[in-house]
Amino acid sequence: MITTNKAVLLVGTSPLYAELNHLMVERGYQVLTLAEAMAEPELIELAVEVNSVDLQAKKRQVRELDDLLPPNVPIITTSLAITATEVASWTQHPERVCGFGTLVPLVERELIEIAPALQTELDTIQATEGFFQSLGKATETVNDEVGLVFPRILTLIINEATFTLMEKAATATDIDIAMKKGTNYPYGPLEWADRIGLDEIFAISRGLQRDLAEERYRTAPLLRKLVLAGRVGVRSGQGFYTYEEKVGVEA
């Protein structure tokens, strides 16, 4: 590992945690947990927070970061299930909060979207762009809305595929084959959801429904039920498919 003395505080429970951790270490960052950072908060140059499913936990952790770190340290937060503006509103120093959004696996993401909150200062935006570029990713800065662009569009595609499955219009396998062979999608929407985590997709869908409050963003009941049953995809061994023997749910 190259020692740069650049210390980044990383917190959260999203699957992004492990992948960001790995990528940052690979790029020479010193990655600290909240407990480690408490000993020497002045070392921290930047904090990244990646909770999407449990928004109470997100609020608690963002406030901990805000209390712990000097006001000039940027806090970069996932704005997948909630806007960056709302996350910033929880803090004493909202100008140092900036949103971003991407989905695992990071190795397949050449570009990461950044969404400044209404309160975000230019310095914070530049630090956020610089941070992701230092990880070898291109960036695109968009306006702040739940799910940004790619995660939002993919979530709606997965949601519609889930409705199609729920209605038994087609099997999971046929839905995935159709989208790959009929319109060149890189993955079928249901196998894609299983890899990302159904809980992460559900969090985005729920956030869109909560903030935009339209029928358009109604979550497919089957998606919500699979998450409640703990069938969140590859990570739990079962989602739309089971991973001992890849068989489509006929539920």
Next chain:
Amino acid sequence: MSIKTVGVIGAGTMGAGIALVCARKGHQVMLLDANQAVLDKALVYLESILTKDVEKSKISEQEMAETLELVHLVSEIEQLADCDIVIEAVPERLDLKKSIFSQLSVICREDALLLTNTSSISITEIAGGLSHPERILGFHFFNPAPVMPLVEVIRGKKSSEENVEVAYRFAQELGKVPVLVTDTPGFIVNRIARPYYNEALRIMGDHVAGVEQIDRIMKLAGGFKMGPFELQDMIGIDINFATTKSIYTDFFHEGRFKPSRIQQQMVQSGSLGRKTGEGFYDYNQ
């Protein structure tokens, strides 16, 4: 594989492409169109594709000649009386399709399979009221038919399981990848792909991101081959808008499929994409 006589109705790009797919697998093809000019154009199209196959040494000149000999150009629907399978590929108008299937119901043998290549009309409605609706199914190719591997086999309310199986096997015999879907608006692909266009339009309309930004993000962050706006320009914005409107109507105005006013205005203004030189991007430079 049993060699079948396949009737293809409508010799436009789709019909001609389907005829080629069938002839390449050795089936006798009766390609029907009332318009002789359309038939002539279809023949030129078949010859041009097969000539490229010869140039790339995929087939010999003799194989090209044999394939072309299998395609018979016809102009009267009665000439399809002996077909084992008929695939209809005329423009997307219910009245036109109903009229064709009601004639086929009389002309064709009772055991002939009658397939429609519709992308948006209900199979159940096409078959409704006809004798032997159990043999009427959807058989949806993707454009261009000789290249795209998928066929959606669509089970209408009265289609029989036996005929669904025959159609499924026929798609496999043609070298295609079949998927099964019940008769629902947009079937699988056109339904699930709606948000790719519609939500991109919404994101653009709400000024979350611009056209070029969204295309770049979907390609570099999402791994899609084309962005939603360049894809609409390629498909034709009018075609894309018509598909969305049809699915929205057929789902009784379910909010998830609500069409975009931005897209409507593009159509109203005549900016339809590549074919008019201007769409979300300008192709005139």
